Amino acid sequence: MLLFQPTKSNLAELKEALRTAYPTALSSHLSESIAAALGFRTNAALKVRMKHFPDPRRPIEFYWDQFRKRMLELGDIATDQAPPSEPISTELLERCWREISPDDVEAMNDWFHRCKTRGVPYIYTIRSGNCLELHWDCITTDGDCDCEIREDKHGVVVKLLFSSFQNLSRGQKGNPQFDGSAFVGSIEGISSDCAESIAEHFYNLLSDRIGSPCQTAQGMGASQ
Numbered sequence: 001m002l003l004f005q006p007t008k009s010n011l012a013e014l015k016e017a018l019r020t021a022y023p024t025a026l027s028s029h030l031s032e033s034i035a036a037a038l039g040f041r042t043n044a045a046l047k048v049r050m051k052h053f054p055d056p057r058r059p060i061e062f063y064w065d066q067f068r069k070r071m072l073e074l075g076d077i078a079t080d081q082a083p084p085s086e087p088i089s090t091e092l093l094e095r096c097w098r099e100i101s102p103d104d105v106e107a108m109n110d111w112f113h114r115c116k117t118r119g120v121p122y123i124y125t126i127r128s129g130n131c132l133e134l135h136w137d138c139i140t141t142d143g144d145c146d147c148e149i150r151e152d153k154h155g156v157v158v159k160l161l162f163s164s165f166q167n168l169s170r171g172q173k174g175n176p177q178f179d180g181s182a183f184v185g186s187i188e189g190i191s192s193d194c195a196e197s198i199a200e201h202f203y204n205l206l207s208d209r210i211g212s213p214c215q216t217a218q219g220m221g222a223s224q
Contacts, residue, residue, distance in 0.1 A: 001200045002093040003059035004038065005118065006050060014092050025076040032074065037067035058119050058210075062093055097123040097199035099132070115140040121206045125195050131174065132195040134187040136202055141210050148209040149182045157182035157209060164201045169194055182206070 004010065011034070018030055025033075028043075035046040038060055053060075071077045098111045108124070115122040122140040125132045138149050149157055158181050169176045169190055176189040187198065 001096060001203075002062045002064070003096050003120075004062040004093055005059045006038075006053050008050065010092060011050070017092065022071070022076060025071065026074075029071065029074040029076050033067045033070040033076070036070035037062050037064065039063075039066075058207075059096075061096075061204075095199075096120070096203040097125065097134075097196075099125045099127070102126050102128075112140065119145075119210070121203060123199050123203055125199065128188070131189045132192060134190060134195050134198055134202075135185075136180070136206070137184045138182075138206060139184070141206075146210045149206060152182040155182075157205070158185075160205055161185075161202060164205065165198060168197045168201065 004014065015027075015030055015034060018034065019025070019027070022030065031043040035041075035043040038046060040046040040049065068077070098107075100107045100111065111124055112122055118140075119142045120140065122137045123135070125134050127133075138146060141149070143150070152158055161180075161182060162178055165176075165178045165187060169187075172190060172194055174189045176187055176194075178185070178187050180186055187195075190198065
């Protein structure tokens with residue numbers, strides 16, 4: 001899963017980059033395939049939604065498999081045609097998490113600020129021997145819109161995270177350890193593939209709970 005920041009300029013740049021990667025594809029077909037990759041049935045539906053994104057800083061998911069599926073349906077690529085390895089800039093599309101070397105403070109700070117700018121969970125992995133440590137921290141999310149995570153009444157969110165961890169790490173060698181809350185935590189002793197799956201699930205679980213302003217924030221605004 002990759003993330004895309006939904007602005008008109010980014011959408012135009014994304015299409016231009018994909019036009020270079022797929023020079024024989026029709027312009028309208030690229031538009032329809034991009035819309036499919038972003039979770040919309042048609043390009044028209046995407047255009048309507050572009051006018052009403054609550055916060056254009058926050059990215060939405062981009063799925064290459066859906067892009068490829070739509071391109072196949074429209075006849076712009078062959079069934080056996082492999083997608084370009086890196087057809088577009090990582091500034092446009094990037095993962096919802098990042099693997100960072102333990103001593104790379106600059107990379108860690110850079111990823112923190114990118115997450116902070118977008119208002120999304122700060123999720124990253126660090127290699128420890130043959131395994132990875134997965135870390136998540138919602139300090140980068142909007143404090144007025146993430147009360148469900150910060151307060152996590154009755155531990156509902158952390159139970160969902162822990163359940164996902166159990167399901168996705170089942171069969172892992174060693175003894176992976178989950179330690180944390182909905183807001184911040186870590187998992188030690190997981191493989192690269194497992195870390196990627198858990199990171200994406202955690203991102204979705206946490207991001208789905210960042211939305212409308214908290215009741216306390218709404219009340220403060222109404223009283224001013």
